[in-house]
Amino acid sequence: MDIRYASHPDEVKSFDTSRLRQEFLMESLFVPNELTLTYTHVDRFIVGGVLPMGQAVLLEADKKEMGADFFLERREIGIINIGGSGTVSVDGTIYSMDSKDGLYIGLGAREVAFTSDNPNEPAKFYLNSAPAHRTYLTVKIAISEASPNHLGSISNSNERTIYRYIHTGGVQSCQLVMGMTLLKPGNMWNTMPCHTHNRRSEIYFYFDMPSDGVVFHYMGEPQETRHLVVRNEQAIISPSWSIHSGVGTSSYTFIWGMAGENQTFEDMDAVAMKDLR
Numbered sequence: 001m002d003i004r005y006a007s008h009p010d011e012v013k014s015f016d017t018s019r020l021r022q023e024f025l026m027e028s029l030f031v032p033n034e035l036t037l038t039y040t041h042v043d044r045f046i047v048g049g050v051l052p053m054g055q056a057v058l059l060e061a062d063k064k065e066m067g068a069d070f071f072l073e074r075r076e077i078g079i080i081n082i083g084g085s086g087t088v089s090v091d092g093t094i095y096s097m098d099s100k101d102g103l104y105i106g107l108g109a110r111e112v113a114f115t116s117d118n119p120n121e122p123a124k125f126y127l128n129s130a131p132a133h134r135t136y137l138t139v140k141i142a143i144s145e146a147s148p149n150h151l152g153s154i155s156n157s158n159e160r161t162i163y164r165y166i167h168t169g170g171v172q173s174c175q176l177v178m179g180m181t182l183l184k185p186g187n188m189w190n191t192m193p194c195h196t197h198n199r200r201s202e203i204y205f206y207f208d209m210p211s212d213g214v215v216f217h218y219m220g221e222p223q224e225t226r227h228l229v230v231r232n233e234q235a236i237i238s239p240s241w242s243i244h245s246g247v248g249t250s251s252y253t254f255i256w257g258m259a260g261e262n263q264t265f266e267d268m269d270a271v272a273m274k275d276l277r
């Protein structure tokens with residue numbers, strides 16, 4: 001399990017490109033038949049990916065790093081499939097997962113296994129997990145059941161739909177809030193004007209990009225912005241003090257996940273365009 005520590009914003013000002021990437025970027029989430037996990041001390045998120053290719057992959061705890069006998073002993077998890085169809089089995093109950101289907105699994109589930117229906121068109125399960133204090137129902141969420149919110153305009157190159165999967169008005173959780181943003185064709189910008197939210201941190205995961213496409217993802221304090229070049233199926237840690245916004249060389253989709261002090265999606269500290277540096 002890859003471990004990342006939290007950084008002070010004053011320290012991050014002096015990071016060069018490779019240090020920024022080492023601390024904040026997750027470059028390889030999908031390795032055939034492996035559970036790939038990164039544990040960040042930023043709100044103790046675990047971010048991961050599963051690519052089952054002809055065998056089931058188990059959601060196993062890293063006993064040393066997590067100090068737990070099973071992954072969901074003290075945690076909850078949100079899962080979104082970005083690949084072909086597959087299944088997630090939770091203590092013997094099988095959930096069929098088509099592309100862009102989501103699943104919330106509550107504290108205490110012991111045996112979670114991932115499979116693909118067709119190894120030639122494998123499922124790709126993207127995972128966000130956060131510490132939990134009580135059990136909420138395990139629920140599957142089709143994108144048609146997620147709450148859509150249309151934002152932006154073609155004149156600002158940011159017309160997009162935000163789908164909330166796990167949130168206060170939908171599937172309940174202890175602290176995880178999770179969803180997906182789809183850009184309309186021809187639109188390249190996400191989350192600009194940008195914001196921070198000191199009560200929560202956030203993980204962005206970019207996908208549906210061509211192999212030579214990149215997203216210039218902006219992070220840092222609003223007056224000390226930095227960029228990271230992010231490629232298809234890579235994820236970024238955004239601490240509570242950091243903006244999180246990106247512009248692509250072509251269109252893309254991204255999954256966002258938040259955890260922390262509150263779950264109020266609208267609780268954002270908006271950054272005025274004139275204040276960005």
Ligand SMILES: O=C(O)C(=O)C[C@H](O)C(=O)CO
Binds near residue numbers: 180181202244265
């Ligand atoms: O497109 C957007 O704007 C977003 O998806 C914003 C994220 O959901 C976010 O940053 C929530 O805090």
Ligand SMILES: [Zn+2]
Binds near residue numbers: 195196197202
């Ligand atoms: Zn945000």
